[in-house]
Amino acid sequence: MQALRKTSSLPKTLKTLLLSLAVSDLGVGLLVEPLFVAFLVMEKNSTAYSTVKLARSIPAKILVFASHFGVFALVVDRFLAIQLHLRYQELVTHKRVVAVVISLWVFSASISFRSPRIMRAVIALVCVITTGLLYCKIYASVRHHTNQIHRDALQVQQATQNEDMANAARLKKSSLATFYVYFVYLVCYLPLYCVMASAEGLNLTFVFFNAFLSFTAIVLNIITMQALRKTSSLPKTLKTLLLSLAVSDLGVGLLVHPLYVATLVIEKNSTAYSTVELARSIQAKILVFASNFGVFALAVDRFLAIHLHLRYQELVTHKRVVAVVISVWVFSASISYPSHRIMRAVIVVVCVTTTGLLYCKIYASVRHHTNQIHALQVRMKI
DSSP: OHHHHHOOSSOHHHHHHHHHHHHHHHHIIIIIHHHHHHHHHSOTTSHHHHHHHHHHHHHHHHHHHHHHHHHHHHHHHHHHHHHHGGGHHHHSOHHHHHHHHHHHHHHHHHHHHHSOHHHHHHHHHHHHHHHHHHHHHHHHHHHHHHHHHHHTGGGSOHHHHHHHHHHHHHHHHHHHHHHHHHHHHHHHHHHHHHHHHHTSSSOHHHHHHHHHHHHHHHHHHHHHHHHHHHOOSSOHHHHHHHHHHHHHHHHIIIIIHHHHHHHHHSOTTSHHHHHHHHHHHHHHHHHHHHHHHHHHHHHHHHHHHHHHGGGHHHHSOHHHHHHHHHHHHHHHHHHHSSSOHHHHHHHHHHHHHHHHHHHHHHHHHHHHHHHHHHHHHHHHHO
């Protein structure tokens, strides 16, 4: 808060959002944590225990949600700053940001009292995942703008070029700074969720853990697919195999983990539970086998690239790789449902073991070639 007061380079809108987030986190340190310490020290059957528990619970919910929405508002602000360009200052005014901050605090207070715990957990989860996806979009936009400036550098005047590069650097720096805020926020709040969840009867620890895994799988695989789309140096065959692997892992994040979370929340004796569990089981088997075979196909491709040398491009064509990828997905679907559990386990073990052996062989071949090249260079020097 002192740094925000003394910094004049930040715009008022960003200062207001950061100040709101600092106030909510300061409230956690001043109120929630001390009351929680008192809550642990007091005897459970005393009147003071119930009073302190209630006094801690109310500000904790409000301040935690205010932090959630504060981080979310920060990423939306940086996203609009990059996407709107010159219109940002016209649309995102200080008065509107103040109104948004007040609304966030009012909304945090309203959902803290009357909404059930599951609804609050879902709101927090959606907020975290959306924030992560927006940061992925910001990263892609900043990278695109930087590349565009480098491409157009020779076609513009030096002054304009310097100004554009300065603007891009400023946006990149502020976006990176807010990403650090988001990362610290995740690190700080994840243990809290786990502790809160361990006291519940709905296996909420596994709910939050799988939600975090889902978020990680979605974000990382979207970044991978974006990188594959923009990278021109990789051959089409390798791109196809990597894209298939990214799609299977993205499917795990989008379908399997959320459905598993749903099975933990829904009552076990209900019809909805059986339906969701069946859908999760089928999709999990297909996508897990597709991931296993995808990694195996990648290892085989790199093994052939090293051992076939010039014949690799002749034998491993794009059409053949597409046919292999389709076969992998069809085979994954065929062995997922009717086959026995032992048979599936044996297939996975064989696949993982063979992949490991292939990578050992690749490592040995690369090392042999490196030593051979080094020996030739020594002879040439002599």
